[in-house]
Amino acid sequence: MLAASELKVGVVFMNGNDPMIVQRMLGNKSGRGSMVFRMRIKNIVTGQTMDAGFDSSEKFQDVDLDIHKVKLSYIDGETYVFMDDDTFEQFEITKEDLGDNGNYINIGDEFSVELTFYEGKPVGIKTPVQVTRTITYCEPGVKGDTSGKATKSATLDTGFIVQVPLFCEIDTKIMVDTRDGSFTERAK
Amino acid sequence: MTVDILCRVVDNLGDIGFTYRLARALGELPDAPRLRLIVDDLSVFTGICPAVKADTTMQQVEGFLVVRRDNPGEAALEVFRAERPRMVLECYACGRPEWFEEILFDDADPALRHIVNLEYLTAESWAHDYHLLPSFTRFPLVRKTIFMPGFREGTGGLVQDKPFMSLVEACATAEGKRHVRREIIQTGGFSLSSETHWVLVFSYEHDFTPIVADLATFHAEKPILALVAPGRSSGPFLAAWNRAGCPFPVLSLPVLPQQQWDAFLVASDFSIVRGEETFARSVLAGHPFLWQCYPFSFGAQLPKVHAFLERIKPCLDPVDYKAYEGLTLAFNETEPFPGDLLAVLRISADGFGLLAQEVRNLGNLAANLLTFMRSLGYNYS
Secondary structure, three states, X not given: OEEHHHXXXXXXXXXXXXXXXXXXXXXEEEOOOOEEEEXXXXXXXXXXXXXXXXXXXXXXXXXXXXXXXXXXXXXXXXXXXXXXXXXXXXXXXXHHHXXXXXXXXXXXXXXXXXXXXXXXEEEEEEOOOEEEEEEEEEOOOOOOOOOOOOEEEEEEOOOOEEEEEOXXXXXXXXXXXXXXXXXXXXXX | OEEEEEEOOOOOOHHHHHHHHHHHHHHOOOOOOEEEEEEOOHHHHHHHOOOOOOOOOEEEEOOEEEXXXXXXXXXXXXXXXXXXXXXXXEEOOOOOOHHHHHHHOOOOOOOOEEEEEEOOOOOOOHHHHHOOEEEOOOOOOEEEXXXXXXXXXXXXXXXOOHHHHHHHHHOOOHHHHHHHHHHHHHHHOOOOOOOOEEEEXXXXXXXOHHHXXXXXXXXXXXXXXXXXXXXXXXXXXXXXXXXXXXXXXXEEOXXXXXXXXXXXXXXXXXXXEEOOHHHHHHHHHOOOEEEEOOOOHHHOOHHHHXXXXXXXXXXXXXXXXXXXXXXXXXXXXXXXXXXXXXXXXOOOOHHHHHHHHHHHOOXXXXXXXXXXXXXXXXXXX
């Protein structure tokens, strides 16, 4: 069983006979102690998407999925093409099906992701919890401010925009938490 | 329709207070559902509803079936097996006991059933985004929805049970308030003055030294009476009051039945309150109050405090708001407390009355909830 707190982008769970995949994390909020998550989920069979809330008390049936370790090979319009690390076989998946995880991957990445298959069809990817990305644009850095409390917007090499501390500059490599898109630390 | 309300007592009287008032408010509605209250700590429930017997596993109280959440006994299990849960209200995402879970998730049961997770109260804007958000359980016939109380359009509002709202209405005029106070004094046998400025104290732990100092100064302008409720604030408040040489009269209140407590809350001129339940009721009461949010680690309560301040800001005069904002932020910070209670004690109650009216206009949470439950269209016979 999967606890609601284990649901993240790319995770598949069963709703009755329907496999559902988490596509986007839209927010997580806390009341007094417990968390409530808002996610966009997609029915893998029907293709229907919906926004849903999950409180941390619920548990879900997980799904047996085929998993291939892959790297992003190239992007053709809205289609992302991945290559299997072992067999070099290529698989296609749409940008929409990648959900938020499309924000954290790029061609030439050294790390692999897990491409998940349901009944022989690729349905999504799972990324590492943290990935290293490079800032391609941000306003100039402020020397001396290492507190991280004040932030600014920064565009990553994937095109995704995150909030980073003021000391970050263009070409700074940073660690990003793929669960919520937050800056973790400057990459070593 | 039968509705099962689940409650777990986490924080003193707030959780059971909300559950009890919600049950009362649902029970007052036209074509009200039958209600079964499943509560873990009946000894706390007894405090606000003396008719509840703490050692009885299943009992009828004020028209509700009250069942002990842990080890409810075979008779209660039979009742729930005979009339299975169809509509379940989980107060504050409190989860479900195992025996209830077994009946609710029985896959031999072909009927649809629905859980409504009543989330914590917050003025943050996300309450609107999460209100009536569909949710899932592990079994497709058990559906779930998130229901958000709140202070703005697009949320479920606040519980407005008749006994409480009658008190608010009665205290809307000075004469009405005096009358309510006289009744409190007579029925409770309290020895106190109905003519002083009543200040109710029911928050979390705090250094009350500056609060007591400001109350003492205010007392020279307008005689006050501090009503100190039992709980986490009473010790620190009384210690500060003693250190200051007992500069104004204090009445230490016992745990009171809900109706009596509500009367004190509504008939007060100023309240220092906490959490969700007394906070919500102070908003509805429409008089000035100072709110202490449930303290989270790393100051995580501050977004909730800021959101409430944003909500009340348009209701207050800008100068008054500045004083109120400063005091509220200071009271909710972990740092030393420099707020100016004296300035806040002097501001007009009109802005708080305006906020109360706006929130009342959102409708009674119980009625909004029942409308939602009926909209699901299941046959809850």
